[in-house]
Amino acid sequence: MRNDLAERRHQRGWSQGQLADELGVSRQTVISLEKGRFDPSLPLAFRIAALFGCRIEDVFTPDG
Numbered sequence: 001m002r003n004d005l006a007e008r009r010h011q012r013g014w015s016q017g018q019l020a021d022e023l024g025v026s027r028q029t030v031i032s033l034e035k036g037r038f039d040p041s042l043p044l045a046f047r048i049a050a051l052f053g054c055r056i057e058d059v060f061t062p063d064g
Contacts, residue, residue: 003060006034008052023047 009019009030016034020027023044032038040048040060049056 001039001060001062002036003033005030005048005059008059009034022051 005019009016014022016030017027020030023030024047025044029038033040045056045060048059052059
C-alpha cells in the first residue's frame with residue numbers, strides 16, 4: 001500500500017515525532033508507515049485521515 005503521509009506531514013511542518021505524538025503511536029510506527037513497511041490498523045487509518053481532514057483513501061492507495 002502506498003501513502004503520502006510524509007508529504008502531508010511535511011506540509012504541516014511536523015517532525016516524525018510530532019506526528020507520532022498527534023496519533024498516539026511511536027516514532028518508529030510513523031517511520032514504518034511512511035516507508036510502506038507497515039499498513040495501519042483501521043482505527044489508526046481513521047485517526048490519520050481525521051488528523052489531516054481527509055478520507056482514508058486520500059492518504060492510502062493500494063499497490064498496483
